[in-house]
Amino acid sequence: METKQVAWTPTMSAYMLANLCDVVAKGTRTSTGFKKCHYVACAKALNDHFHLSLTDTQISNHNRTWRRKYQRIVKLKQLSGAGWDEEKFIIVLDHEHYTNHIMDHKEDEHFLNKPIEHFEEMATIHGGSMATGKFARGSSEPLASNNMVDLDEEVAATPDEVGQSQNVGESSAPKQKKDKTNPYADAGLQATLLACSERLAIAIEKTANTNNNSPLEIWENMKKLPGFGLDFLAHYYALVENPRTATTFQVLENDQKMMGC
Secondary structure (H helix, E strand, O other), rough: OOOOOOOOOOOHHHHHHHHHHHHHHHOOEEEEEOOOHHHHHHHHOOOOOOOOOOHHHHHHHHHHHHHHHHHHHHHHOOOOOOEEEOOOOOOEEHHHHHHHHHHHHHHHHHHHHOOOOOOHHHHHHHHOOOOOOOHHOOOOOOOOOOOOOOOOOOOOHHHHHOOOOOOOOOOOOOOOOOOOOOOHHHHHHHHHHHHHHHHHHHHHHHHHHOOOOOOHHHHHHHHHOOOOOOOHHHHHHHHHHHHHHHHHHOOOHHHHHHOOO
16 A cells, blocks of 8 residues: 655654654664554554654654664764864864855755754664763663764655655765874964973973072172171182072071081
8 A cells, every 4th residue: 555645844853763762762763673563552642742643654754764864974974174162062064164065055054053843863773872961861772873873865755755754964975085084183283292291391490490590699699698708708609609508598598507507
């Protein structure tokens, strides 16, 4: 029997995603995906809420639509020069990178430099990651890798997707290669190391300058001693010839200095 086309509204899509996220949060989804019973229950929930007559096959097909959207988002996050706003779910590109990319991939415009609608739900259902917020799992459940999505898998379009809103792109553009190195990060690291080296050099210079073991400093300090006279010269020459002894002499109190003169 041919599946009827469904004109999915944003509200209907949001309701379906929330329902499937709840299945993931409860831990009843299998390691290979949703069972037929999950799609049947989801269809019943939408039918009761929106007074529709959806089937489990239509739910499954629409879920595959969102799977392809998430696969595309994962690829775009790997674009050279792309940043990721974890709080607002935005793939950030500077003006030059954005303009150049959109010229060749107009369909990706809905994914870039703006919040991605239903990203949390897509990541929970198709990313293999632990649900967050209202879809959070219990602390005893195992965490899964966010790399479980097969980026090379292409799922054929189904008839019920004709009416789907185009608020998010679904292109199968060429796979982007992820940069092995980030030149901006390397430059930042070099600048940090250079600044640290300069600080260390300054600190060493200041330490050397605070020893106060120059002959002039020693002589000036000896002149401040009570009873200073020419008979102090012998001790002065001894201090000049022995820097380590001079360092000790400089930190003594006057009465202690007098004991060595």
